[in-house]
Structure formats: structure tokens, C-alpha cells
Amino acid sequence: MASKRKLSNLSLASLAVLIGLMLYGGYHYHADKRAREEGEFGEKVRGYLLAHPQVLREVIAELKKQDMAAAEAEQRAKLAAVSSDLTHDPDSFVAGNPNGDVTIVEFFDYRCGYCKQSYPDVMKTVAEDGNIRLVLKEFPILGDQSVMATKAALAAGQQNKYIELHDALMAAHGSFSKERIIGIAGSLGIDTEKLAADMEDPKIHDIVSKNYALATKLGINGTPAFVVGNHFVPGVVSAEDLKAFVASARETAAKSPETDTKT
Numbered sequence: 096m097a098s099k100r101k102l103s104n105l106s107l108a109s110l111a112v113l114i115g116l117m118l119y120g121g122y123h124y125h126a127d128k129r130a131r132e133e134g135e136f137g138e139k140v141r142g143y144l145l146a147h148p149q150v151l152r153e154v155i156a157e158l159k160k161q162d163m164a165a166a167e168a169e170q171r172a173k174l175a176a177v178s179s180d181l182t183h184d185p186d187s188f189v190a191g192n193p194n195g196d197v198t199i200v201e202f203f204d205y206r207c208g209y210c211k212q213s214y215p216d217v218m219k220t221v222a223e224d225g226n227i228r229l230v231l232k233e234f235p236i237l238g239d240q241s242v243m244a245t246k247a248a249l250a251a252g253q254q255n256k257y258i259e260l261h262d263a264l265m266a267a268h269g270s271f272s273k274e275r276i277i278g279i280a281g282s283l284g285i286d287t288e289k290l291a292a293d294m295e296d297p298k299i300h301d302i303v304s305k306n307y308a309l310a311t312k313l314g315i316n317g318t319p320a321f322v323v324g325n326h327f328v329p330g331v332v333s334a335e336d337l338k339a340f341v342a343s344a345r346e347t348a349a350k351s352p353e354t355d356t357k358t
Contacts, residue, residue: 171325177312181322186302188231188257191221195228197344200322202234202310205244205264206271207318209331214265216334220341227341231261232306234318240271242303247276249302250293251285259283324348
């Protein structure tokens, strides 16, 4: 009986080895077959693309389109997440129509040449439209002189003279020493002693810090930068393009009546 059991165990072991070899051989057979088929398919694709290279351009164009759509969706999500701070921060000056149905938010620096280049078109568009809220976000990123000009403009707000000094600083070119800024403010009838004192108010530092944090969340690292509805528009923008973005924002709002159109 022991010899029979030994023989039986030996037979089972042999059978197991045989099955393993069969499976191993079958795996490699199918793997080799699959590799051959994939190689043949790859050669066919290669031949087709060589014969029709325009297909590659179509594929690249589609990839770019999908990447742009994904980037736009990500940017819209970022804008939605900070919508209130972006459009209704009580510390940001609102020009144009405070009750306008479309909001344009601008991040700017008083020493930024591109900001100065865009400024006339921005203000012209706001004035001609009559139904735009322009939210001005101080974003001084070009050094100490930019910070000085920002502090002065925000301090002028304590005398209800923000927009007057803002316009003057946007129109001015060259360096911005404190003396020059104070001189410009004085020419506008601003109390310069009070202005100088208010420029050191900690609240002004807090406002600028808040704008920096908001810009960081939105990935803004240059000026000017605009937000029109759910459109993020970096760099110089013409009056024509700005009007197109405003029209698009209104069209989007019209399709979504359940949302607040004044955001």
C-alpha cells in the first residue's frame, strides 16, 4: 500500500509538472502571438501615418483643444472658489456702475507699463457700457516704489479721493518717490499730511497682503490681469476684446438665470 501511495504521489507530482509546462508553454505561445499581432498592427499604423501625415496634425490639434478645455475648467473652478473675495471685497474700490450686471476685476501695479497701456481702453469700455462694475485690486509686484504708490492710493481712499489719485498715478510715468507721490496728491487737493499718516495704517498692509493671497490662489503672477465673469484674461487687453468678454459674460449669465448676474 505504501508503494502504491508513493507511486500515486509521484504520478500527481508529474501531472502537476506537466500541467505547469503546458500552461507555461501556452502563455508564451499567446504572448508571442500577441506580440506578433501588435507588431503587425504597429507597422500598419506607421505605414498609414507615413502615407497620411496630416492625421498627426489633427491629433495634435485635438490634444491641444482638450488641454485648453481642461485648463479653462480648472481656472473656472478656481474663480468660483474665491468669487466673493474677488468681486465683493469691501476693501476693494469699485469704479463704473456699482450695480452693474457684469463685473470686471483688474489686478494692477502703478509702475506696470502694460497696465498703463490698457488703462484708457478699460476706462473707456466701462464708461461707454454704463453697466459694468470695475473692481480694482492693488497688486504691487514691481518693487518698493510700486508699494509706495499703492499705499498712497489706498490712503487717499480715507479722504474719498482714491479714484482721483488712481487716475493720476496711472497717467504718470517714470519713478515714484514718496515726494513725487505726495506732490501729485497735493495737486489733487488731497490733505498730504493726513495721507502720509494714513499710508502707515496697518490696515493698508492687510489689504495688500489679502490681494497677494488671492492672486496666488488664482495663479496670477503678472500685471495686468483681468477677470471678466468666468474668464481669466492675463496681459494687455484691447477695448474690442474687453467688450467681447463682457458680452460673453452676459450671455453666460442669461443662460443661468438662477445665478447672481452681478458677480
